[in-house]
Amino acid sequence: MYNIGIDLGGTNIAAAIVAKDGTIIRKDSTPTLGDRDDKLIIKDMAMLALKLIKEEGLSLDDIHSIGVGSPGTPDPEKGLIVYANNLNFKNTPIRDEIRKYIDKPVYIGNDANVAALGEYECGTGVDYKDLVAVTLGTGVGGGIIIDGKIIGGSFNGGAELGHVSIDFNGIQCNCGRKGCWEQYSSATALIRDAKEAAAKNKDSKLNDLVDGDLSKMNAKIPFDAAQAGDKVAGEVIDNYIKHLAVGIVNVINIFQPEIIVLGGGVSAQGDNLINPLRKEIIDEIYGGEPAFKTKVQVAKLGNDAGIIGAAMLYRAYE
């Protein structure tokens, strides 16, 4: 038996037939064309799934369930997408709509939670009974899995770890609060700080690595410059990791999970990120190193976490 995972994005709908161990058997995608009627988008999701099944030479008897990771606020219980940014979804009955075309159990989840479930079931978290996923990308995303269940809030808008304030007088966040963690620990924040440091320090390697054009700054460049010995970049990275540790220790003090999995663009730094981060965490945690029992590792599944997690949604709800 296989499961279908569907990752509904603003640009593309990606779908795959996924084996129980998380192996992607066949994958394809189609443009979302997000300004269309929600029912047409859902029809395309179902058609993409049916196409994959046919191309793989399978029948519906080989499929156990369909899972969908969606942006915005899904209601997994009612099978709705209550609201999705950039899409005309408003209380869209996605479960019933998909079942018009494919009569199988349909599960839905918020994309960040679903990606966390992917890492939990088939990725870095596979050996652990609970996991918190922290995605360091445009913002800071969160996904919390305890004993195989998604902790997504009673009103399906929880796990917003990026909007935990770590400095109540700090940087203004677009959510209205001040000092949200994502203002310090997202890739966006790192790029902002690297640009500012480069602008202030014309002789920093940061400027060479963007050919003097700060609009070319990305989250990798300050790490590269720091490793090449650039002092200004080193300070940017130290500062970034210090603030990342503040938020991670908050997560540990609340959840004390077996593992925290870091995903998103910045996590590509691997040990360059994890090793200094571990030091900062040990400095900050009550009881120091002996009390630091939570593993902190980078995510394994990359962009496939969403599609694999969607396929595994049945495990969180059955």
Next chain:
Amino acid sequence: MYNIGIDLGGTNIAAAIVAKDGTIIRKDSTPTLGDRDDKLIIKDMAMLALKLIKEEGLSLDDIHSIGVGSPGTPDPEKGLIVYANNLNFKNTPIRDEIRKYIDKPVYIGNDANVAALGEYECGTGVDYKDLVAVTLGTGVGGGIIIDGKIIGGSFNGGAELGHVSIDFNGIQCNCGRKGCWEQYSSATALIRDAKEAAAKNKDSKLNDLVDGDLSKMNAKIPFDAAQAGDKVAGEVIDNYIKHLAVGIVNVINIFQPEIIVLGGGVSAQGDNLINPLRKEIIDEIYGGEPAFKTKVQVAKLGNDAGIIGAAMLYRAYE
């Protein structure tokens, strides 16, 4: 059938026979004498339970289970108290020790989690499927109950909501971190701020209400002075509530629970606390009032939350 709830404190062991609806049928206590051998303390806990059963004219057949709320770090799965502050407990097999005297299922939990469970099963949280309890006392304690289960961390030291940093450059906490929530929102913090404000403003009512002796300051006085129109006390309270809201909105952004229950000394202020707090939360929450779906109310069970929650532990584990 009844359950026995035991609240193991540093000074007293309190125990009660508790009905399934949370009614305390009979209650008694005995001094802990915490510097004794751990096995003697546990023997006294069992003897106190047996005494209550006898005095109430019940037999062991009327008792379903025994639950213990303990300070420090219990391991509910293994039935140990791994470590307890002020007591000589170190990997103490409390479950096995109690069962030497009373052959019934024994459940243990951390006292903050157990008090949260009490409010969830029989107090303010009785109509809700998940709850976060925040205790505003000497420190800020946390207890997280989701779908009837205690979220206490994989290593039984989680739910330390008071040690979420809300200001990474802020007030030094005795846990080693800076800006921990309890440095702003505990009764201790409120008393500290009220003392400082009184010392700086000799004409403030705060000084009258302590008869000029700042060591008499408590958490009620600044509320009383503020309500009597004292401007200095009003600023202390406004500041206190503002910071309390920062931490509460953090909890909402993570858990979005159906209800947050405030306990501890400060919660005795009731609506004087809750009404301005709700305003601050609405100011701070993304989406404002329509997005503020979590109820925020004061705890109902007072000091009995621990004993009632202990008696209800079987529900979290059976």
